[in-house]
Amino acid sequence: RLSGQLLTALAEHRWSTVLLDNNDWLWDEVSRDYEARMPVFQSQGPFRTRTGMIRRPEMSFAPRTEPRTP
Numbered sequence: 001r002l003s004g005q006l007l008t009a010l011a012e013h014r015w016s017t018v019l020l021d022n023n024d025w026l027w028d029e030v031s032r033d034y035e036a037r038m039p040v041f042q043s044q045g046p047f048r049t050r051t052g053m054i055r056r057p058e059m060s061f062a063p064r065t066e067p068r069t070p
Contacts, residue, residue: 010034013063021055034061 009015010033018030019040040057 016062018061019057019059020061021058023058030061033064035064036060037062 007029010018010030013033018034020026020030037060040060
């Protein structure tokens, strides 16, 4: 049910910006209705989580204004 709610929210452009980390989780789902705009950080600087996972926001997405081309 949560997955369906997420997909509906993306299709409705509920958010003006979506931030994602590495290109391995949710990129396909977000890319249906949002387009990648710019990297969040311009360098590989030190901003990282403290949990041990090497993750941080990497790319910002904005709602698509035109349908996605296959």
